[in-house]
Amino acid sequence: MTKEQNQSALLVMDMQNAIVSRYVSEEGALLPFQTAIMTAREHGIPVIYVGVAMREGIQISPLNKMFGRMPANSGITAEHPSMQIHASLSPLPDEPFVGKYRVSAFSGSDLENLLRSRGIDRLILSGIATSGVVLSTLREAADKDYGLTVLSDACIDSDPEVHRVLTGKVFPAQADVLTVEDWANSLTQE
Known part of the structure; x- marks a missing residue:
């Protein structure tokens, strides 16, 4: 295993039942x-799941266009069945779930503490939606100085054109953008 692989983690973001559906x-x-998760596991790269996990009874400001229209007790707590990780992507017992309160995986979560405590300085990003959490x-x-890779075909957006512009024009300014297959091949070449 290379030094780079020891310092990387695959983030599987917002792959919860309600969002996937x-x-x-x-x-x-x-x-x-599924291929990205399997590849990471085969190469000893930690897999970290991140998802929306509000506290019971929290009312979000109506100024927040994405979350503000949801009533308190709207069923987006981590325990709610709709917020469980999709069964086809289930984490292993030693793979952590990081709950977040807004769109970014870092917002209101302990993700950065988890990453820093494990010496992780490179993130491989996957998730729903390309224009949201990714x-x-x-x-x-x-901005936190992580090295970044985006797995373009392990990101989904409701608007294919937005996905294309982000992965083809916007993300490359701050990240390597690869398909899962190209990323997997790069790991075997190291």
Whole structure:
């Protein structure tokens, strides 16, 4: 295992039942995520799951366009079945789940403490949505000086054109953008 692999982690973000059901309609759409997870495990790269996990009874400001319309007790707590990780992507017992309160994986979570305590300085990003958690996490992680890779086919967005522009034009300014297959091949070449 190379030094770089010891310092990397795959983030599997917002792959929760309610979110997957909103964005995924084609059978096989989760295959790149499954392959990325399997590849990370095979190469000893930690897999960290990140997802929305509000506290029971929390009311979010109506100024927040994404979360502000949800009533308190709207079922987006970590324990709610709709917020569980999709069964086809289930974490192993030693793979942590990091709950977050907003769009970025870092917002209101202990993700940075977890990463720093494990000496992780490079993140491989995957998740739903490209224009949501992936974009927000990429921007914040870049500002925190993490090395970044985005797995373009292990990101999904409701608007294919937005996905194309982000992965083809915006993300490359701060991250390496690779398909899961290209990323997996790069690991075997190291």
